[in-house]
Amino acid sequence: MANKQIIKERRLQDDAWKVVTLVDGEAPFDVCLPVGPLLVPVSVWKAKKACLINREYEHGTPLGIWLAPEDDIAEIAADLEDFTVIAVHFPKFADGRGYSTARLLRERHGYDGELRAFGDIGRDQIFFLNRAGFDAFVIGEGKSAEDALAAFDDFPESYQGDAVQPLPLFRRRVA
């Protein structure tokens, strides 16, 4: 896992972040935190906030959080500055809630750190994910990350405004 790669700045890069998940029945305050930069679920963040902040403060280990599709952004809206990375999980690529989550984080809450999509995503989702505000992508297992790099330019133009280009085409159109 040490050489895991993600897409960032439109190229493949090594990545050291680990995703912490709770096993069935495990209480959020019981979870064991491995060394290195971590993405923790909302429940763990809430249960071990002091410990996690201390970890960053004392050891310089950057701190991240990951959101499930159903997580309410309001619960962490006040904490966004604490995170170096916010990741959004796509358990199935057909579950599109994460796109709204991303736009809200970027456009409503002004989050400007790394916004990472992970889970069941691949080349055919990259274009919209990018427009929704994601700038880092962990390509799903069995899918080609090199292939996915080509998808950023699937369309030369878009009609709507989005997290990257806030102005819709009708405000930019040159006759």
Add this chain to the structure above:
Amino acid sequence: MYRYDDYDHAIVQARVAQFRGQTERYLAGQLTDDEFRPLRLQNGLYIQRHGPMLRLAVPYGLLSAPQLRRFADVARRYDRGFGHFTTRHNLQLNWVKLPEVPQILADLAQDELHAIQTSGNCIRNVTTDHFAGVAADEIADPRPWAEILRQWSSFHPEFAYLPRKFKVAISGATEDRAAIQVHDLGFQVVRDPQNATEVGFKVYAGGGLGRTPLLGQVVREFLPWQHLLSYTEALVRVFNRYGRRDNAYKARIKILVKALGVEKFAQQVEAEWAHLKDGPSTLTEAEVARVAAQFVSPNYETLAEDDLCHLAHLREDKAFSRWVERNVQTHKVPGYAAVTLSLKKSGTAPGDASSEQMEAAADLAERFSFSEIRVSHEQNLILADVPQGELYTVWHRAKAAGLASPTVGLLQDLIACPGGDFCSLANARSLPVAAAIQERFEDLDYQHDIGELELNISGCMNSCGHHHLGAIGILGVDKNGEEWYQVTLGGRQGNDARIGEVIGRSFAAAEVPEVVERLIATYLDRRHTDERFIDTFDRIGVEAFRKAAYPHPHQSRRVANG
């Protein structure tokens, strides 16, 4: 009509290339069936009984003559020389081959046609009134708004993976001919109560047919036009975040609206909209003017209110006058008329048109109606701007092309989905039942005597044939592997839209024409002068009809489960 500029062309071309790549990767085994399914669906490609079915978009039902010729050409070149016009203005090809689909899309793109978002859990083709721009009761032409919504919804980055499909309809007239109350989102153009020179929209949400038929409810009495996109974005975002995803049958927005109650749902939309209102997606006068300029009225000639030749033909030719009575509608411009070219003929599936018929319709449009054609949600084609003096010629030519059944609004004009003959979702076949009914009532005098009657047939609960909205609705259900048909009565579209009522146990296919005949006999027996079927139904109630449908009383108690 709206013509593409360089931006629109570039976007559609990019889609063709993208889908070509996706298809190639699928055929090379690099995409699984599950991965490819939503991608192909968002391009209108289903895998059906006979192989892939391709649904081509007809945005808000409007086609130019060259576009209709392109459809004819594609149907001939890549299919079996005909296509099926649907209740949502689109054209379906039933026999395409998957490896050829990218090339079909490339061909279509040459004439500004595509299959973008004609299926899948995304925002679908926006539909509207087939008399848009020519109806006398119009407050404003809905087509510029429909085009603005089309652009906004095409490749929307946030809404490609909604809980379920999302259908939008818009009506610009006082009489709703776009069935806006049975759409996920419906817009009714209204005048600003504060300032009669400005328009806006009354907004309905949560309507739909299917397993749980519900009429849309008003979520906003008045939305100023500037906010059309920001408000829609807020509403769809609420649906995307909170619509159910655990059960496909409970995933439409109507279930969310029902679960929350319309007030609470509307409040959530307002709360979301508060953040988006007056943002960059606020429409500008310049953009509305740019789009509206492409829907200006054609250069009408100054014609007499009544053409003398036309009046003479009406007097002398009974068959012609019958066609005019049913298939020709009045026009807001003196001396012009709107003609319905019927795609309903005994022996062919409702909504089916051959390549030759499409070309004949394109010829008629070029010669007599400013080169434009509309597709109606009743599955017919419309020539919206025909000079009265040309009607006789148009009729002759339409007749020669098999497009002149004088039956618009009558029994033969029934609506039917492709049903079990073609569609893999269907529980039962629709087309043989439609054919049997059309055959039974083939006598034109009899049909004209019966008068206006909407009979709609769906082959399954997905209700593509809008059976809930038929005065007589017929729904195919599956009982232990056999095809049965449930009958509903009293449904209607329009301002007073209503969902029909199930009358009792379902019938075997062979019984259906007989049952329809008994229902109609009851109407003929009980009607007052000038009463339509639906009026008599409203006056005397369902019971008399139920008795006629089930002459043996014990039969009606075994209600089918479907």
